[in-house]
Structure formats: C-alpha cells, structure tokens
Amino acid sequence: MSAPLLEVENLRVSFPTPAGRVDVVKGLSFTLGRERLGIVGESGSGKSMTGRAILRLIRSPGRQSADRLVFDGIDLQAQSERGMRKLRGARISMIMQDPKFSLNPVMTVGDQIAEALKTHESLARKDVGARVLEMLHSVRINDPERVIGLYPHEVSGGMGQRIMIAMMLIPQPDLLIADEPTSALDVSVQAQVLDLIDELVREKGMGLILISHDLNLVARYCDRILVMHAGQVVESCAAADLYQATHPYTRGLLAAVPKMEETRDELPVLDRSEWSGT
Amino acid sequence: MTAISLKNLDISYGPTKVVQGVNFDVAEGESFALVGESGSGKSTVLKAIAGLAPEWTGEISVLGEARSHTVDRGFATRCQMVFQDPYGSLHPRKSVDTVLSEPLMIHGLGNRNQRVIDMLAAVGLDQRFRFRFPHQLSGGQRQRVAIARALMLEPKVMLLDEPTSALDVSVQAEILNLLKRLRREQGLTYLMVTHNLPVVSFMCDRMAVMNKGRIVEIAPASALYDGNFSDPYSQSLYAASGGNPDRKDIA
Numbered sequence: 001m002s003a004p005l006l007e008v009e010n011l012r013v014s015f016p017t018p019a020g021r022v023d024v025v026k027g028l029s030f031t032l033g034r035e036r037l038g039i040v041g042e043s044g045s046g047k048s049m050t051g052r053a054i055l056r057l058i059r060s061p062g063r064q065s066a067d068r069l070v071f072d073g074i075d076l077q078a079q080s081e082r083g084m085r086k087l088r089g090a091r092i093s094m095i096m097q098d099p100k101f102s103l104n105p106v107m108t109v110g111d112q113i114a115e116a117l118k119t120h121e122s123l124a125r126k127d128v129g130a131r132v133l134e135m136l137h138s139v140r141i142n143d144p145e146r147v148i149g150l151y152p153h154e155v156s157g158g159m160g161q162r163i164m165i166a167m168m169l170i171p172q173p174d175l176l177i178a179d180e181p182t183s184a185l186d187v188s189v190q191a192q193v194l195d196l197i198d199e200l201v202r203e204k205g206m207g208l209i210l211i212s213h214d215l216n217l218v219a220r221y222c223d224r225i226l227v228m229h230a231g232q233v234v235e236s237c238a239a240a241d242l243y244q245a246t247h248p249y250t251r252g253l254l255a256a257v258p259k260m261e262e263t264r265d266e267l268p269v270l271d272r273s274e275w276s277g278t
Numbered sequence: 279m280t281a282i283s284l285k286n287l288d289i290s291y292g293p294t295k296v297v298q299g300v301n302f303d304v305a306e307g308e309s310f311a312l313v314g315e316s317g318s319g320k321s322t323v324l325k326a327i328a329g330l331a332p333e334w335t336g337e338i339s340v341l342g343e344a345r346s347h348t349v350d351r352g353f354a355t356r357c358q359m360v361f362q363d364p365y366g367s368l369h370p371r372k373s374v375d376t377v378l379s380e381p382l383m384i385h386g387l388g389n390r391n392q393r394v395i396d397m398l399a400a401v402g403l404d405q406r407f408r409f410r411f412p413h414q415l416s417g418g419q420r421q422r423v424a425i426a427r428a429l430m431l432e433p434k435v436m437l438l439d440e441p442t443s444a445l446d447v448s449v450q451a452e453i454l455n456l457l458k459r460l461r462r463e464q465g466l467t468y469l470m471v472t473h474n475l476p477v478v479s480f481m482c483d484r485m486a487v488m489n490k491g492r493i494v495e496i497a498p499a500s501a502l503y504d505g506n507f508s509d510p511y512s513q514s515l516y517a518a519s520g521g522n523p524d525r526k527d528i529a
Contacts, residue, residue, distance in 0.1 A: 042446045043417070157316060186315040186473050188518040213446050216520065256451035258480040260519070261503045266458065267451035267480065 004031040005175055005207045006054065009068035013049045013231075016061050024049050025064075026231040032175070036201065036208040038222035038239065040215055040253070046231040047211045051177045054209075055092060056084050072174060090120040093168040094177040095197075098184040099160030103152040110148030113167045120171045135166045139196060158189035162196065169200060175207040183212070194221050215242065215253055227253070279342060281306045281435050281467035282327065287336035289319070289326045296322050297334075297491045306341075306434075309461065309468040311478040311499075313515065314488035320471045321362075323488075324437045327469070328359045340435055355385065358428035359437040363444045364420035368412040374398075374423050375408050381430045393430065400463075401426045402456060418449035422456065429460070438470040442477065454480060475502055475519040487512040 013025040025046040030037070039047045049058065056076060058064045069076045071092060079087065088094075096102040104112055113132045117123065123131070136144035139162040152160060161181065168176065178197060182190040198221055201208045212218050218225055219242045227235040227250045235247040245251060252270040282304040289297040297319040304310040312320040325331040327338055329349065338345040340357045361367040368377060378394045387393070398405060401422045412420055421441060428436060441457065442450040458481060461468060472478060478485050479502045487495045487509065495509040507513045 042448055187475070188315050188515060191518045215447070220520070253448060256448045258451075258454065258474075258476040260476050260479055262476065262479040264480075266455050269452050269455065270448045 003073075004033050005072055006032040007068055007070045008032075008054070009066060011050065011053055011064070011066040011069065013046070013053050013058055013062060013064045015063075021063075024231050025053065028228075028231075028233060030226060030233070030236070032207050032209065034174075034205050034207050035224065036198075036210065036222040038210045038212065038218035038225040039228060040212055040218050040225060041228035042213060042253075044230075045228040047213075047228050048179050050228070051094060051179050051209060051211050054177065055088055055094060057088075057094075086120075089116060089168075089173070090171045091173050092175040092177065093171070093173040094179060095161075095164055095168050095181045097180040099152070099157060099164050100184070102164060103160060105152055107151075108148065109150050109152065109155065109163050113163065113170055116167045117170045131170060132166075135170045136163075138200070139163075139166045139169075140192075141166075157185050158193065161185060161189075161193050165193070165197060165200075169204075172204065173206065175209070176201060177209045177211070179211045180213070181210070182217075183214075190217075197221075215257065219243075279306050280304065280339075281308065281341055282310075282469055283337070283339045284323070284327075285337040287323070287326065287334060287338060289322050289331055289334040291322075291331070291333065295491070297326070300336075300493055302486055302493065302496060304467060304469055306467055307465055308484065309470065309482045311482040311485035312469070312471045312488055313473060313475065313478060313485055315473060315515070318488040319491040320488045321439050324359060324439050324469065324471055327357065328437055329353070330359075351385065354381075354433075355431045356433050357435040357437065358431065358433040359439065360421075360424050360428045360441050362440040364417055364424050365412075365444065367424050368420055370412055373409050373411055374403075374415075377423060377427055378430055381427065385431060387431075397426045397430060400429070400460070402452075416449075417445050418452055421445060421449075421453050425453075425456065425460070429464075432464075434465070435467045435469070438468055440472050441470070443472070443474065450477075457481065475516065478502065487515065 009029045011025055011028040012023055014021045014023045028050055039050060041047045052058055053064045066077065110132055113135060114128050117128055117131060132148065133144050136147060141147050141159065141162055155163065181197065182193050185193060210218060210222055219239050222239045225237055225239050225242055226233050229249050235245055235250045237245060255268045256270060258267060280303045284300050284302055287297065287300040288295060300323060312323060314320045322331055326334045332347050345353060375394060378397060379390050382390045382393060395405065398408060403419065403422050407415065407419065442453050445453060454477065460466060470482060479499055482499050484496065484498050486493045489511045495507060495512045497507055501507055505516050507516055
C-alpha cells in the first residue's frame with residue numbers, strides 16, 4: 001500500500017456536562033489508504049463524532065485533540081479555519097445522513113451543486129453547467145436537465161441522497177466520509193445508492209470512510225471494519241472476517257440482527273455488563 | 279374470526295389516489311406484515327384503518343365491526359396504532375404518566391394509578407421513568423412508552439408503523455422481543471408496516487407486498503427462507519434486501 005491518505009493517532013473529542021467534561025471519543029487511532037473503511041457502532045458510540053473530528057467540525061463547547069491528524073501530508077491540526085475551508089469539500093468531503101435536512105430548501109438543486117464547485121474552482125459559467133449535468137448523469141439521475149431546476153422538496157429521498165452525493169463528489173475529493181448515507185432510505189434505494197458510492201470511489205481511487213450502525217451493510221461495502229463502543233475501538237478486522245469476530249460486543253451486535261431465515265424465538269439482547277471492563 | 283378485513287379499499291389524499299383495490303383479511307391472533315418501498319402506500323393503509331386518512335372508499339372492518347369515516351370511540355378501544363418515530367410521536371411537554379393516563383381519562387376509566395404502574399411493568403420500563411419527560415428517555419425507552427400508550431385501552435388489534443426503523447440494531451432487538459412477548463401474553467393481532475424483510479421473518483406469519491398503491495402478492499413468511507415469490511417486484515425487493523445469497527441469480 002502507498003503512503004497512507006489519513007493518519008489518526010489518539011483522537012479525543014470531549015463535551016462538557018454538569019458532571020465535568022466527558023470524552024465521547026477516547027483515544028482513537030487508525031490509518032487509511034485509498035481503501036474503504038467501515039466504522040460501526042450503536043448510537044452514542046462516537047462514530048459520527050470521529051467523522052466530524054477529521055474535518056475539524058466539532059463546534060464549541062465540544063473540544064477535540066489528537067497526537068497526530070495528518071491527511072495526505074497536511075497536518076490538519078495546524079491549519080487555520082481558512083485553511084480548513086479550502087480542504088473541506090475540495091479534498092475531504094462528507095455525505096450527511098438525511099437529504100431532507102442537509103439540502104438548502106430555497107435553492108434549486110442545480111444551483112446547490114454548482115455552488116459546491118464554484119467555491120473551490122473558478123470556471124466559466126458554461127463549464128460549470130456542463131460539469132453539473134455530467135455529475136448528475138454519473139449519479140444516475142434520469143433527465144438531469146429537468147432535475148437541475150427542481151427544489152429539494154420536489155425530489156424523492158433516494159434522489160435527494162444522490163444529489164447530495166453529486167454535490168460532494170463534484171470537486172473531486174480524495175477522501176469521502178459517508179455518515180449513515182442510507183439510513184433515511186428504503187432497502188431497494190439503499191442498495192442503489194451504496195453501489196453508486198462504491199463504483200465512484202473505485203473509479204476515482206478515493207478513500208472512503210463509511211459510518212453506519214448496520215453491520216451487514218458495512219461488511220458488504222468495505223474492506224476493513226472498526227467496531228466502536230463508548231468512544232473506543234473494540235475490534236478491528238477485515239470485512240470478510242467480521243462473522244468470525246471475537247469481541248463479545250461485536251458478537252452481541254451481530255446476533256441482535258434478525259436474519260432472513262429467522263428461526264429463533266427471541267433475539268439475543270446485548271448484555272451490557274459483559275464487556276464493561278474494556 | 280377475522281381481526282381486520284379490508285375490501286376494495288381505495289384511499290386518496292385530495293385528488294391523488296394513493297392506494298387502489300386493497301383486499302386482505304387478517305385472522306385473530308395473526309401477525310401480518312405490509313412490505314414495500316416508500317411511497318407504495320403501506321403506511322396509508324394503516325392510517326386509513328386508524329382513521330387518520332379519512333378519504334377512503336370500500337370496506338374496513340375490525341373484529342367484525344365496520345369502521346365509519348368519523349372519529350369512533352369504540353373503535354379506539356379495539357384498535358390502536360404505534361408510530362414510526364418515537365422522537366416525534368410523544369408530546370414533548372407531557373410526562374410519561376400524563377401520556378399513559380390520557381387515554382384512560384378520555385374513556386372515563388378508573389383505577390388509573392394502578393393501570394399505569396402495571397403497563398410500565400408490562401413494557402419493561404422501571405417505575406422511576408413514570409414522571410419523566412420524553413427528552414429524558416432514550417429512543418428505545420420512548421418507543422416502549424409509545425407501545426404502552428397504545429396498549430392502555432387494552433385493544434386487541436395493534437397497527438405498527440415501522441416500529442423499529444428509527445432505532446439501532448441492538449435496541450431494535452429489544453423492542454421486537456417486547457412486541458413478540460406482548461402478542462403472546464395478551465393474544466394481540468398485529469398489522470405491521472416495514473421495509474425490513476428480516477424483521478418480517480422474525481415477527482410475522484404472512485405478508486403482503488405493495489407496489490405503487492396496489493398489493494402485488496400475499497405470501498407466507500416462510501417464502502423468505504427460499505425466496506419463493508411469484509411476482510417479479512417481490513423478487514427484486516427480496517434480492518435488494520440481501521435475500522438468500524444462493525438464490526440471488528433469480529432477480
């Protein structure tokens with residue numbers, strides 16, 4: 001593997017509470033090449049905060065710190081806000097969970113995608129239009145000429161998510177962070193959107209961090225998996241080995257998912273006392 | 279006896295017809311699923327039964343009694359609905375106790391204190407949660423409160439609209455176990471809407487697959503074991519859910 005795209009060492013994110021500061025991410029370390037990494041865990045395990053911390057998007061009163069946070073040779077912690085803004089979107093971009101809340105409701109789809117491009121590159125208006133159409137085409141939106149003029153409330157959830165993906169990919173980033181990109185979508189649309197992300201990531205040789213609580217989905221679309229619990233990585237393994245996972249937390253999560261050929265009368269529930277020591 | 283019987287049901291929102299010609303019967307004590315993608319009209323069918331989508335034609339009867347188009351108090355004691363999102367379905371300024379007592383008050387039922395205590399125990403919530411507000415509860419606890427509220431009037435038929443889709447896998451398992459146990463203990467009939475086929479496999483006996491406002495197929499849950507669906511749409515839905523990998527080639 002070539003030099004890693006992203007190196008994270010001892011990443012910490014904390015928030016103040018009446019009982020003092022609480023670490024929601026406790027010393028997370030990993031490196032990422034041009035590969036697909038999955039981060040799984042329950043809500044509150046700190047997986048989304050990890051994604052945000054990489055973009056330095058933790059807002060006050062939250063605080064983040066790391067021994068090392070290097071993206072493609074650039075020390076992210078040494079960057080000014082202005083420097084970070086140059087990176088966000090252009091080099092590292094993030095797909096958010098719900099297109100309903102992440103798209104600007106009073107701007108047409110075409111304008112929003114064009115805005116993402118114009119912020120990072122100066123292009124002639126004609127070229128911008130062409131790139132937007134091309135991008136919409138590559139996220140498999142039928143009739144992009146019509147969709148450009150629509151407002152977000154006029155498109156379906158799956159289409160909205162594809163528009164988000166188009167917006168995030170149009171500046172051609174090197175690293176894509178997808179935070180639960182499909183949990184607001186249907187199964188049938190889910191597979192389409194993930195296949196699309198997968199294809200674009202492979203084609204352009206990007207790095208991908210897929211954050212999700214769905215173990216099966218992550219196992220299907222990633223090369224490597226980190227399982228997070230209470231701000232720490234409890235298990236790290238190749239996606240193919242997930243079903244041989246050894247940590248009781250990972251095993252518990254796997255067992256709690258109903259199967260298509262379900263014969264169990266009751267689903268096993270996580271016994272939270274078992275791994276409280278870790 | 280049939281718990282829910284729908285005959286030639288058409289439902290519209292204003293000028294748009296969203297559900298057309300739905301026919302099915304759910305036997306008493308059965309657990310029946312409606313599956314399909316968003317926009318297929320599956321939640322609308324539940325809403326029409328519950329009286330939240332009043333523009334329907336055809337016949338809806340629950341436990342042998344036909345449903346009218348208006349608000350029906352007697353109906354509420356036989357049939358109740360649990361909504362998808364426990365973050366949106368509980369009043370933010372009413373405590374758990376108020377939420378659970380309200381249906382009893384409306385129907386003039388007594389012994390409220392004891393009924394609330396019993397119901398909290400039945401859904402597996404500790405008594406200390408009784409005077410809390412929704413924002414002080416986790417997603418799984420809220421969904422337990424929503425289920426408890428639906429059960430307060432001791433209905434025999436429950437309409438479940440994606441009861442676990444807003445929850446994590448580990449919490450989903452707890453809620454599914456709870457629903458299964460309540461059904462066994464109280465002899466409930468479930469009509470459940472979901473797009474998660476493995477949940478159907480765990481919870482239900484039969485399912486109807488909906489597409490574009492119509493039912494395309496009614497199949498037993500055992501069809502999920504081998505992908506034995508006759509309609510091409512059901513087959514593609516099965517394949518998209520990661521069906522049985524050995525049989526993926528059929529889609």
